[in-house]
Amino acid sequence: MLQYAAIAMLMLGLYGLLTQRNVIKIIVSLNIFEIGLNLFIISVGYVDDGIAPILTSNFNNNGLIFVDPLPSALVLTAIVIGVGTTALALALANNIYQKYGTFEIDEMGEE
Amino acid sequence: MKNFLAFVAVLVLGFLIITSLNNNEAFPNYGEADISERVSQAYIDRSATENPGDITFGETTDLESGPANIVTAIVADYRSFDTLGEVTVLFISSLGVALLLGGVNRKRIDLDFHPNFMLRVGSRALFGIILMTGVYVAIHGHLTPGGGFPGGAMIASSMLLLYLADDEFRVKIKGFKMLESVAGSLYVLIGLTGLLLISGGFFLENFLDNGVIGNLFSAGIVPIVYVLIGLKVGSEISGIIDNFLTEEAV
Secondary structure, three states: OOOHHHHHHHHHHHHHHOOOOOOHHHHHHHHHHHHHHHHHHHHHHOOOOOOOOOOOOOOOOOOEOOOHHHHHHHHHHHHHHHHHHHHHHHHHHHHHHHHHOEEEEEOOOOO | OOOHHHHHHHHHHHHHHHHHHOOOOOOOEEEOHHHOOOOOOHHHHHHOOOOOOOOEOOOEEEEOOOOOOOHHHHHHHOHHHHHHHHHHHHHHHHHHHHHHOOOOOOOOOOOOOOOHHHHHHHHHHHHHHHHHHHHHHHHHOOOOOHHHHHHHHHHHHHHHHHHHHOOOOOOHHHHHHHHHHHHHHHHHHHHHHHHHHHOOOOOOOOOOOEEOOOOOOOOOHHHHHHHHHHHHHHHHHHHHHHOOOOOOOO
C-alpha cells in the first residue's frame, strides 16, 4: 500500500514541476518528488513483522527478521544530497528575487 | 490546456510504473521481500569476505564490521568511500551558497520583530539541550538510530534557534569554516592511513580493533569517522543558515 502512496506522491511532485510558474513552488514540488522517491525505495525493503536493523540487548542476534538495511543506507545518502540541492536552489531563488523583485517567472523581464 | 497536458503526462508515467512493477517476479509485493536472497543478508551477517557465524550483542568480538547498527555498518564502513563523496557534495553545495549569497562585510537582515529578553534567555537555555542531543546522536551513531548526518543537522538546528530568537546574533563563521575543513581533511587522512601505513591495506580500511559489538568503544574507526562527519555537516549547514540570514553591508 505504501508503494502506491509513494507513486502518487511522485506523480504529484512531477505535476507541480510541470505546471507551477513560481520559483518557490517549483522547489517545493522538487522536494515532494524527492520524498516520494525516497518513500518508494524504503518500501522496497520492508518486511512484515521485521524490526529495525539494529542489534540491541533485547534483539541480540543476527537470526532475527530485520527489514532490509541497504535501502535505508541509500536513502540516507539521497536525503543529504536533497538538502544540498534545496539549499543551492533557494540561494538561486534569493538572487532572482534580488534582481527582479518577484518569484513569478512570467513577471520577470518586464520591469 | 497546459495543465491538462501535464496531468495526462503524469497519469501515463504513473500507469507505466505501476504496470511494469505489478506481477514482476523481480519485484516483491509490499512487506513480502525476502532478505535472505538479497545482498543485504551479507551485510546483516557481516560475511562479505568471511562467515563469522552467529552474532550476539555484547559478546561477539572482532567481526568483519563492528557497529551494532547495521545501517551504520553499511554507510560508514562497507560504503565509506560513497559517504566521502556524499560529504563532498554537501561541501560543494555550501560553497555554492556562499558564492551566490556571500560577501566580505555582512550584517544581519533587519527583521520586523525584535525579540524580548525572555525569548533571548529562554532560547539560550534550550540551545544547550538541543546541541547536546545532537552530539549524543553523532557519538552513538554505531549503536543507536541516528549518526553523523542527523546529529550534524541537530547541531545546526540549535544554531538556527539562536539566529531566529536573537536579531543581532551571529556565529563566528571563521571558526566554523576552520572546523569544517579540519574535519573533512581528517576524514581523508584516516582513509589514507589505512591505504599507506597498513601492509596490503586499502583506502578507508578499518585499521583499529573492532572490539565487542555493542560497546561504546567498539567498531574501530567507524565512531571516529561518524563524529567527524557530524562536525562537518553541522558546521556546513550552520554556514548555510548564516548565509541566508545575513546580507551585504552597504
